[in-house]
Amino acid sequence: MGKRPTIADVARLAGVSRGTVSFALNGRPGVGADTRERVLAAAAELDWTPSRRARSLAASRAFALGLVIARPPQLLGADPFFPTFIAGVESVLAERGHILVLQVVLSAAAETEGYRNLARDGRVDGVFLTDLRHADPRIELLAELGLPAVTLNRPDVPSPFPAVGLDDHAGVEAAVRHLAGLGHTRIAHVAGPAHFLHGAGRAAAWRAALAAAGLPPGPLAEADFSAAGGAAATRELLAARPRPTAIVYANDLMAIAGLTAARAMGLSVPDELSVTGFDDCELAEHVHPPLTTVTMDVFGWGVRAATALLDLVDGAAVPDAALPPARLVVRGSTAPAR
Amino acid sequence: MGKRPTIADVARLAGVSRGTVSFALNGRPGVGADTRERVLAAAAELDWTPSRRARSLAASRAFALGLVIARPPQLLGADPFFPTFIAGVESVLAERGHILVLQVVLSAAAETEGYRNLARDGRVDGVFLTDLRHADPRIELLAELGLPAVTLNRPDVPSPFPAVGLDDHAGVEAAVRHLAGLGHTRIAHVAGPAHFLHGAGRAAAWRAALAAAGLPPGPLAEADFSAAGGAAATRELLAARPRPTAIVYANDLMAIAGLTAARAMGLSVPDELSVTGFDDCELAEHVHPPLTTVTMDVFGWGVRAATALLDLVDGAAVPDAALPPARLVVRGSTAPAR
DNA sequence: CTCCTTTGCTAAACCGGTTTGATTAAAACC
DNA sequence: GGTTTTAATCAAACCGGTTTAGCAAAGGAG
Numbered sequence: 001m002g003k004r005p006t007i008a009d010v011a012r013l014a015g016v017s018r019g020t021v022s023f024a025l026n027g028r029p030g031v032g033a034d035t036r037e038r039v040l041a042a043a044a045e046l047d048w049t050p051s052r053r054a055r056s057l058a059a060s061r062a063f064a065l066g067l068v069i070a071r072p073p074q075l076l077g078a079d080p081f082f083p084t085f086i087a088g089v090e091s092v093l094a095e096r097g098h099i100l101v102l103q104v105v106l107s108a109a110a111e112t113e114g115y116r117n118l119a120r121d122g123r124v125d126g127v128f129l130t131d132l133r134h135a136d137p138r139i140e141l142l143a144e145l146g147l148p149a150v151t152l153n154r155p156d157v158p159s160p161f162p163a164v165g166l167d168d169h170a171g172v173e174a175a176v177r178h179l180a181g182l183g184h185t186r187i188a189h190v191a192g193p194a195h196f197l198h199g200a201g202r203a204a205a206w207r208a209a210l211a212a213a214g215l216p217p218g219p220l221a222e223a224d225f226s227a228a229g230g231a232a233a234t235r236e237l238l239a240a241r242p243r244p245t246a247i248v249y250a251n252d253l254m255a256i257a258g259l260t261a262a263r264a265m266g267l268s269v270p271d272e273l274s275v276t277g278f279d280d281c282e283l284a285e286h287v288h289p290p291l292t293t294v295t296m297d298v299f300g301w302g303v304r305a306a307t308a309l310l311d312l313v314d315g316a317a318v319p320d321a322a323l324p325p326a327r328l329v330v331r332g333s334t335a336p337a338r
Numbered sequence: 339m340g341k342r343p344t345i346a347d348v349a350r351l352a353g354v355s356r357g358t359v360s361f362a363l364n365g366r367p368g369v370g371a372d373t374r375e376r377v378l379a380a381a382a383e384l385d386w387t388p389s390r391r392a393r394s395l396a397a398s399r400a401f402a403l404g405l406v407i408a409r410p411p412q413l414l415g416a417d418p419f420f421p422t423f424i425a426g427v428e429s430v431l432a433e434r435g436h437i438l439v440l441q442v443v444l445s446a447a448a449e450t451e452g453y454r455n456l457a458r459d460g461r462v463d464g465v466f467l468t469d470l471r472h473a474d475p476r477i478e479l480l481a482e483l484g485l486p487a488v489t490l491n492r493p494d495v496p497s498p499f500p501a502v503g504l505d506d507h508a509g510v511e512a513a514v515r516h517l518a519g520l521g522h523t524r525i526a527h528v529a530g531p532a533h534f535l536h537g538a539g540r541a542a543a544w545r546a547a548l549a550a551a552g553l554p555p556g557p558l559a560e561a562d563f564s565a566a567g568g569a570a571a572t573r574e575l576l577a578a579r580p581r582p583t584a585i586v587y588a589n590d591l592m593a594i595a596g597l598t599a600a601r602a603m604g605l606s607v608p609d610e611l612s613v614t615g616f617d618d619c620e621l622a623e624h625v626h627p628p629l630t631t632v633t634m635d636v637f638g639w640g641v642r643a644a645t646a647l648l649d650l651v652d653g654a655a656v657p658d659a660a661l662p663p664a665r666l667v668v669r670g671s672t673a674p675a676r
Numbered sequence: 677c678t679c680c681t682t683t684g685c686t687a688a689a690c691c692g693g694t695t696t697g698a699t700t701a702a703a704a705c706c
Numbered sequence: 707g708g709t710t711t712t713a714a715t716c717a718a719a720c721c722g723g724t725t726t727a728g729c730a731a732a733g734g735a736g
Contacts, residue, residue: 006722022724032684050590053395054722057691062391065462073425073637078620080415087411087442094441094448099461101402102440103432104425110432123402123437174474227624231579257624264626282416283621286565286595288602299411319681344692355716360694370714392692397723 005046020207022172025050054249056122065093065309066124068103070111070131075226076104076134078253079282081298082130087126088302096310098125112141119145119282125313128152128305130163130196150309152301154320157195162318164305168198168278169205171294171326172248176209178292178328181248184274188219188244190233190254199225202250202278218244223254229259230254238265238273245273245337251276252284252293259333270335280329289332343384352380362389386570394460401421403431403647404462406441408449408469413564414442416591420468426640427466434648436463450479456616457483463651466490466643467499470535488637488647492658494535500656502643504534506616507543509632509664510586513614514547516630516666517584521675522612526557526582528571537563540588540616548611557582561592566593569599576603576611583611583675590615590622590631597671608673618667627670634664 011018016035022040024031030038041050054233056062067089069082076082093100093202101124101189103114117136118124126148132155137161142149149161153168179187186257189206190200203220210218221236225231235243238261249255252332254275258270267273269289277284279294305320349356354373362369362377369377380386393399407420409466414420424438431438439462441452453476456462464486467476470493477497480487492501493532517525527544530537541558548556559574561567568591575582576599593615598606605611608627615622615631621628640657650656 057391058394058724073422074620077418082412084411090442104428134487227620260626282412282565288598396694
């Protein structure tokens with residue numbers, strides 16, 4: 001029935017005041033070395049840890065970070081990004097005594113509501129801003145709420161928050177270069193929704209890389225990152241004449257569905273159509289043909305973002321950071337143009 | 339610079355004591371109807387909400403539920419279960435003012451540590467117990483920590499916690515029946531790890547369904563739910579003579595990888611080999627051939643589990659609940675045996 | 677040797693709610 | 707009409723920490 005010890009018990013055992021225990025524990029100056037020793041020993045003996053709840057109230061901190069995800073669940077389930085990102089984040093949080101509060105919402109309204117509630121209830125000290133959108137309204141919302149944040153890559157609006165970047169454009173450019181090097185001249189793109197910065201950005205990278213290779217602008221079909229959307233976009237692109245001989249997809253899910261759609265139209269991959277994906281999901285290596293795709297250090301991204309956000313909420317000045325760019329993994333779904 | 343109003347401000351405006359405000363707000367008896375009105379009006383006028391932090395400290399509640407996931411990140415990223423389950427959970431939590439604390443850990447030790455920390459820091463009022471294992475040590479751990487929990491399906495050890503069940507065996511049995519009905523007699527199984535209850539359970543269901551169909555026990559290969567594992571298990575099964583003419587997989591990821599592995603061995607699916615999956619992931623419909631698989635209401639499972647856990651931490655007696663069983667979705671990866 | 681500054685510590689206020697015990701006024705009883 | 711319940715309310719204690727203000731002793735400067 002041992003009730004949990006409080007700071008008063010520790011103070012009594014160490015023969016000091018509660019304030020001194022607090023000071024000693026938090027490594028503040030103004031505590032004698034021997035006293036500090038005594039306090040820590042007493043705390044250890046009683047197996048005492050400060051109550052998170054009391055600390056939260058007194059220090060006005062939640063010791064928690066938030067992540068609000070606005071995506072349809074079935075898409076979330078097929079996307080390797082968030083689980084890996086979260087695993088990276090947690091690897092840092094665990095060490096620094098913070099927790100992650102996750103909010104999965106189904107609409108933009110619920111998303112705003114989510115941030116508002118997290119802020120109002122003081123449930124988190126800061127949030128990760130992922131899936132940046134064009135003129136993302138969340139930047140202003142968070143600034144207004146006074147909630148610190150870290151963005152994944154730089155938003156296209158002025159942002160007071162540090163950004164942790166990972167150049168995904170490099171991966172798309174590498175894919176286009178790879179295809180151009182194989183002799184392809186009609187290289188299409190199945191894009192993600194243009195209102196997503198990474199959707200639009202990868203499309204821009206594809207366009208730029210085509211130009212850089214001296215190729216004419218290719219056809220683009222905008223999809224929604226879903227398998228069904230990727231298949232439909234593929235059918236649309238392949239119906240045109242002359243047909244593209246290669247398609248660069250904005251994610252693996254669409255690429256794999258596209259692969260299947262192309263074959264259903266009687267095209268052989270990679271002989272008649274080369275295909276590249278993006279994400280390097282678990283299945284990429286295990287479909288036929290194995291998918292040439294783009295890989296990046298998502299776990300590391302989580303680590304860096306978490307570190308940055310923790311430093312930020314600790315009041316440090318946090319500079320922008322950048323991870324190694326995404327890079328191409330060549331497998332079997334790309335071959336020389338015929 | 340509007341500082342947030344406190345209960346004292348509301349009390350002053352309503353002309354009552356702080357205690358009365360608290361009583362009125364929480365719908366406790368012993369507050370006059372008119373007074374209650376006045377208090378609520380004052381609260382509304384000041385746009386006051388009780389501070390979660392102060393409530394947490396005073397009421398010794400976290401107003402949060404926890405989910406600890408112990409899976410390799412790349413597997414998590416390919417599995418449609420958790421995102422959907424979490425979305426279901428959140429749809430309930432949001433309404434009842436609770437949040438979800440997510441912990442993704444990479445080892446069993448970290449998992450235990452995770453539960454211990456959540457309990458010790460009072461970060462959550464209860465947890466979801468997913469991915470049950472054989473003789474799951476977490477049951478006892480949580481009982482010892484005094485942390486309420488809800489399990490997904492019944493553990494195989496005595497458990498003081500309510501279970502929210504979803505019969506996944508039914509789906510496997512339906513798959514076997516379907517294959518037997520198509521004339522298959524050598525139906526193999528690629529199982530998940532046997533220490534997982536659902537891994538062992540699906541294997542048992544497969545075995546039972548074979549017996550029920552009057553078929554001899556088929557070959558089983560145990561894998562790890564990963565694509566690579568599924569592919570390896572498939573190669574192993576297909577190397578045997580006589581070769582199985584159908585394989586029932588414990589999840590879609592292994593099934594899709596198996597599909598690819600079979601084709602790499604020169605087998606045509608479904609002509610020479612029928613294949614069934616489990617999960618009905620986003621890609622199942624978009625691979626070639628479209629995967630016959632098992633689907634279940636994972637979102638609803640999250641809803642029910644969250645409801646049960648909230649009721650439980652509110653002190654209610656929570657009976658076991660059950661969702662509609664998993665059911666077979668027939669697509670193109672199964673065909674009559676030749 | 678006095679005066680000023682540190683250093684080390686304590687007591688008390690504070691964070692913002694909930695809950696208990698006492699108090700008072702109104703209603704019910706005999 | 708006097709007494710006992712009952713209902714409504716308040717003041718104060720409490721949850722368990724952090725932080726500020728203040729004080730005593732020790733060290734340093736003049």
